[in-house]
Amino acid sequence: MTEPVLSVRDLQVEFALRRGALRAIDGVSFDIAKGEVLGVVGESGAGKSVTGLAVIGLIDPPGRIAGGEIYLSGLRIDHLPPEDLRRIRGKRIGMIFQDPLTSLNPLYRIGDQIVETIRTHTNLSEQAARKRAIDLLAEVGIPAPDKRIDGYPHEFSGGMRQRVVIALAICAEPELIIADEPTTALDVSVQAQIISLIKRLGRDHGTAVMLVTHDMGVIAETSDRVAVMYSGRIAEIGPVQDVIQNPMHPYAKGLMGAIPTLAGEDKRLVQIPGSMPRLSAIPQGCSFNPRCAFAFDWCRIERPEPIRHGTQAVACHLYDASVKETAA
Amino acid sequence: MLAFTLHRAIQAIGVMIAVGIIAFSMFRFAGDPVNQIVSLDTPPAERAEVRKSLGLDDPVIVQFARYVGNAAQFKFGVSYQFRQPVTALLMERMPATLELATCATVLAMVFGILMGVYSALRRDTLLAKAFQAISLIGISLPTFLIGILLIYLFSVTLGWLPSFGRGDVVRIGWWTTGLLTVSGLKALIMPSVTLGLFQMTLIMRLVRAEMLEVLRTDYIRFARARGLTTRAIHFGHALKNTLVPVITVAGLQFGSVIAFAIITETVFQWPGMGLLFVQAVQNVDIPIMAAYLLMVSLIFVTINFVVDILYTVVDPRLRSTISGAA
Amino acid sequence: MSDTVVPHKAGSSAPRAGVASAPWLARLGASDVFYSFRRSRLTMAAAAVTLLFFLIAIFAPLLAVQNPFDPAQLQLMNSRIAPLWTADGQSPFLLGTDEQGRDVFSAILYGLRISLTVGLLGVLFSGTLGIVLGLIAGYFGGAVDSLIMRIADVQLTFPAILIALLINGVVKSVFGNRLDAMSMLAVLVVAIGLSFWVQYARTVRGSVMVEKNKDYVAAAQLIGLPAPVIMLRHVLPNTMGPVLVIATINLALAVITEATLSFLGSGMPDTMPSLGTLIRIGNNYLFAGEWWIVAFPGITLAALILSINLLGDWLRDALNPKLR
Numbered sequence: 006m007t008e009p010v011l012s013v014r015d016l017q018v019e020f021a022l023r024r025g026a027l028r029a030i031d032g033v034s035f036d037i038a039k040g041e042v043l044g045v046v047g048e049s050g051a052g053k054s055v056t057g058l059a060v061i062g063l064i065d066p067p068g069r070i071a072g073g074e075i076y077l078s079g080l081r082i083d084h085l086p087p088e089d090l091r092r093i094r095g096k097r098i099g100m101i102f103q104d105p106l107t108s109l110n111p112l113y114r115i116g117d118q119i120v121e122t123i124r125t126h127t128n129l130s131e132q133a134a135r136k137r138a139i140d141l142l143a144e145v146g147i148p149a150p151d152k153r154i155d156g157y158p159h160e161f162s163g164g165m166r167q168r169v170v171i172a173l174a175i176c177a178e179p180e181l182i183i184a185d186e187p188t189t190a191l192d193v194s195v196q197a198q199i200i201s202l203i204k205r206l207g208r209d210h211g212t213a214v215m216l217v218t219h220d221m222g223v224i225a226e227t228s229d230r231v232a233v234m235y236s237g238r239i240a241e242i243g244p245v246q247d248v249i250q251n252p253m254h255p256y257a258k259g260l261m262g263a264i265p266t267l268a269g270e271d272k273r274l275v276q277i278p279g280s281m282p283r284l285s286a287i288p289q290g291c292s293f294n295p296r297c298a299f300a301f302d303w304c305r306i307e308r309p310e311p312i313r314h315g316t317q318a319v320a321c322h323l324y325d326a327s328v329k330e331t332a333a
Numbered sequence: 334m335l336a337f338t339l340h341r342a343i344q345a346i347g348v349m350i351a352v353g354i355i356a357f358s359m360f361r362f363a364g365d366p367v368n369q370i371v372s373l374d375t376p377p378a379e380r381a382e383v384r385k386s387l388g389l390d391d392p393v394i395v396q397f398a399r400y401v402g403n404a405a406q407f408k409f410g411v412s413y414q415f416r417q418p419v420t421a422l423l424m425e426r427m428p429a430t431l432e433l434a435t436c437a438t439v440l441a442m443v444f445g446i447l448m449g450v451y452s453a454l455r456r457d458t459l460l461a462k463a464f465q466a467i468s469l470i471g472i473s474l475p476t477f478l479i480g481i482l483l484i485y486l487f488s489v490t491l492g493w494l495p496s497f498g499r500g501d502v503v504r505i506g507w508w509t510t511g512l513l514t515v516s517g518l519k520a521l522i523m524p525s526v527t528l529g530l531f532q533m534t535l536i537m538r539l540v541r542a543e544m545l546e547v548l549r550t551d552y553i554r555f556a557r558a559r560g561l562t563t564r565a566i567h568f569g570h571a572l573k574n575t576l577v578p579v580i581t582v583a584g585l586q587f588g589s590v591i592a593f594a595i596i597t598e599t600v601f602q603w604p605g606m607g608l609l610f611v612q613a614v615q616n617v618d619i620p621i622m623a624a625y626l627l628m629v630s631l632i633f634v635t636i637n638f639v640v641d642i643l644y645t646v647v648d649p650r651l652r653s654t655i656s657g658a659a
Numbered sequence: 660m661s662d663t664v665v666p667h668k669a670g671s672s673a674p675r676a677g678v679a680s681a682p683w684l685a686r687l688g689a690s691d692v693f694y695s696f697r698r699s700r701l702t703m704a705a706a707a708v709t710l711l712f713f714l715i716a717i718f719a720p721l722l723a724v725q726n727p728f729d730p731a732q733l734q735l736m737n738s739r740i741a742p743l744w745t746a747d748g749q750s751p752f753l754l755g756t757d758e759q760g761r762d763v764f765s766a767i768l769y770g771l772r773i774s775l776t777v778g779l780l781g782v783l784f785s786g787t788l789g790i791v792l793g794l795i796a797g798y799f800g801g802a803v804d805s806l807i808m809r810i811a812d813v814q815l816t817f818p819a820i821l822i823a824l825l826i827n828g829v830v831k832s833v834f835g836n837r838l839d840a841m842s843m844l845a846v847l848v849v850a851i852g853l854s855f856w857v858q859y860a861r862t863v864r865g866s867v868m869v870e871k872n873k874d875y876v877a878a879a880q881l882i883g884l885p886a887p888v889i890m891l892r893h894v895l896p897n898t899m900g901p902v903l904v905i906a907t908i909n910l911a912l913a914v915i916t917e918a919t920l921s922f923l924g925s926g927m928p929d930t931m932p933s934l935g936t937l938i939r940i941g942n943n944y945l946f947a948g949e950w951w952i953v954a955f956p957g958i959t960l961a962a963l964i965l966s967i968n969l970l971g972d973w974l975r976d977a978l979n980p981k982l983r
Contacts, residue, residue, distance in 0.1 A: 061558055095560025102558070107551035110570050112577070121569075122559045173559055348813050359829055469972070473965040475915045475935075477922045478957050481942055489946060496946075585816070592821040599923055600942075611923050614828040622828050626821075633816050 009036035010180050010213035016073035027284040029055045031237045042214040044228030051234040053217040057183045062090040096126040099174030103186040105167035109158035116154035126177040141172040164195035185217045233257045236292040243317030253319040255297045345634045352630040356623040357400045409624035414616045419624045428509045430605030434590045437529035445533040449540025471534030480527040480600035495520050497602035528597040543575040584640035588633035705969035716772040723765035724751045733760045742951050755951040773933035777847050781913040784852030789859025794890050797867025811857040819854035826850040827925045840931035851913045866898040900978045907971035911964045934960045
């Protein structure tokens with residue numbers, strides 16, 4: 006087995022606020038292999054985006070990585086000095102943000118922004134970088150790239166701008182791409198194109214992709230594996246087909262039940278009662294227990310840790326034989 | 334772009350007409366111009382004669398048209414106190430004011446931007462806090478107090494700099510400049526600092542606020558995610574985006590600087606238009622007041638116009654929306 | 660702006676959603692505003708100094724050794740005495756006297772009174788004018804709105820001091836050059852009021868534009884409430900936060916403007932001097948070495964404006980956390 010491109014171990018992220026620290030991420034672990042797409046799904050506030058930002062080292066104060074380890078191809082990166090981390094960002098890890106309309110500096114030509122990024126991470130000359138920028142724009146599917154390269158961001162449509170953003174993310178051939186809700190701000194018709202573009206780029210270059218989204222449909226289409234996050238923890242992680250067809254965690258069950266399918270028209274869509282707890286008021290034990298139909302006493306006392314079940318791993322007392330015995 | 338320019342030009346002319354009406358009303362209705370020219374014991378017949386010769390018996394609209402016509406040729410009548418054409422008085426004093434205002438603006442821009450950028454990027458350092466304190470004092474101390482304080486320090490106590498006047502000036506055509514002599518430059522220092530301090534404070538605060546705002550934007554976050562160097566992000570991306578609104582404000586402020594020069598010129602007895610205006614207000618010299626108002630408005634409106642156009646040159650988004658709208 | 664007054668929606672993830680649906684004033688007391696007030700020692704000091712100045716102004720006759728406005732109490736033989744702690748000091752003139760034998764300390768107390776009176780009345784005048792015009796512009800819209808806002812735009816490009824000076828000059832030329840002190844005070848209030856209304860009008864207009872499309876205004880219109888009632892009772896309270904901030908900062912500006920006009924010789928006369936007048940008088944004696952005549956009024960003015968500004972700054976940040 007080769008070393009995973011990204012390996013996150015027991016990550017903890019805290020936000021120091023006036024009324025005490027809020028733990029946004031609490032003990033998250035996962036791996037992404039070369040060429041693999043990991044989908045990270047969950048409600049807003051579950052900690053998906055924060056996880057992505059923590060990996061690339063962009064958690065701003067008052068937030069901080071409070072514990073755990075992050076490895077990029079074996080190199081530990083969570084404690085690197087800012088300058089070293091900066092060299093990794095954009096070169097070895099590419100990032101795509103949610104809103105292409107605001108991701109690009111409106112006062113700079115897109116070509117200048119790409120050339121600037123390339124020249125930051127390589128020794129290419131101005132002309133060579135420009136040539137590469139045109140190639141990149143062509144690769145992400147921008148028509149007439151040799152002309153469009155001198156355009157300003159506002160001259161591009163939302164979908165085209167997201168392509169530019171993707172070109173920027175891949176311009177130094179990174180090992181890992183973190184895509185944070187890359188399609189949420191786009192029209193539905195454009196979403197599919199962007200998703201297939203990310204997927205194709207991942208396949209062509211063998212890039213590992215961490216795809217953060219709240220849209221299970223996007224995950225089902227693109228990901229190899231999926232991590233379901235709930236209030237700062239991974240509730241369940243496993244191959245995408247297994248998790249979709251056989252979700253184990255009650256929350257994942259609810260989430261999968263909330264996807265409409267063509268086949269099961271007679272089934273009612275499942276709705277999960279209640280809403281995710283605020284970070285300042287996470288209940289004791291399993292944070293999902295107030296909304297869980299299967300919760301028993303132990304769920305309100307002890308927090309479940311992820312346990313492996315076949316291809317999946319799930320953090321739920323229902324699947325922990327020892328706990329069941331104790332409770333009974 | 335042409336339509337936009339035209340639109341702005343029409344707006345500017347509208348403002349000038351409005352100011353013209355105000356100036357004319359002051360000139361015509363605030364006190365009887367005849368009284369200012371004739372003495373108290375002038376017989377009524379002679380008064381009527383003067384009134385007629387001034388055209389004050391014509392319909393108001395005719396008088397207004399005449400006033401505007403004259404103003405367009407920079408004829409603003411005769412000063413009550415000096416018995417000289419107002420235009421000559423103003424032109425004689427304009428170089429002094431413009432030199433002072435320009436120096437003050439340059440000082441304010443250079444230091445304001447430097448201090449603003451520093452205090453945005455190094456928010457919690459001692460120096461940044463010191464800048465913040467200076468800015469609060471700059472806003473709180475009235476201009477004339479700063480002037481008095483400087484005079485007390487550098488003229489009365491230390492005797493380094495002159496406390497009043499322009500020093501020796503060199504005449505170049507109709508323009509007089511104090512920039513070419515040592516005494517002229519020395520005389521310029523304190524007034525420029527006094528006048529520029531408030532603007533510097535303003536620019537510093539604006540730069541700081543804008544820069545902090547820009548640093549929070551998505552494209553800065555994305556620039557960081559692209560691994561650009563801090564220097565490139567701060568001084569390439571953030572600064573450029575910060576300076577766009579700052580240019581506007583600083584440009585617009587130039588008009589204010591000229592108007593604020595009234596105070597500085599009084600403190601330092603600087604022989605500019607502002608001092609002339611203050612004397613005019615004290616002595617109810619309406620023609621000078623009206624002319625000053627028109628002159629300053631013209632400068633304001635011109636600057637506004639130029640800044641608007643400049644803004645579209647700097648910001649590509651505006652350029653295309655404007656050409657799109659045109 | 661509205662997020663400072665609209666209660667948080669239930670279930671929002673904001674950590675301080677606990678202070679929901681309380682009325683605006685109660686929120687002010689209970690929440691971040693009061694917290695930040697207690698946290699900032701500087702602000703508390705500024706508040707204390709401001710309060711002190713107001714008290715001094717109110718009780719000036721009790722504290723002063725003479726009435727500086729009453730020529731009968733001034734004696735020329737007492738002129739230009741240095742402060743008490745210097746070698747040439749004479750009791751009871753703590754801060755020395757000016758060229759008319761006026762006690763500088765007493766003159767400052769009374770001058771503070773004049774400065775604060777003009778400032779407060781000016782703010783009141785400009786605030787009322789601005790709020791009314793803003794409400795009218797925002798509520799009725801159309802031609803009225805564009806007329807008012809055009810005037811505001813044009814006026815905003817001119818510094819207040821220029822406008823105040825012009826108004827001053829025009830009043831002088833209409834009523835003659837020599838107005839008595841109380842009329843001069845009224846002129847200053849009007850000049851300052853007319854110079855500073857724009858900001859209120861703009862802010863209030865903006866809020867009205869937002870509020871008037873909301874459902875509760877439509878509901879109020881449906882049950883037949885007249886427009887002025889809707890404006891005053893429903894829309895206006897929503898704008899009070901920003902208006903309060905503007906008023907505080909404008910109080911400092913009004914005091915500065917009054918002092919500047921008086922310094923330029925277009926404000927309060929020598930017989931009833933404000934702080935600005937005192938500084939103008941004292942400035943003439945600076946080269947003679949009689950620094951106290953200008954220094955103490957100057958320090959008082961600076962301290963007054965600084966503390967009001969500090970309060971205004973804090974209030975702005977506290978009511979609008981986004982700007983911090």
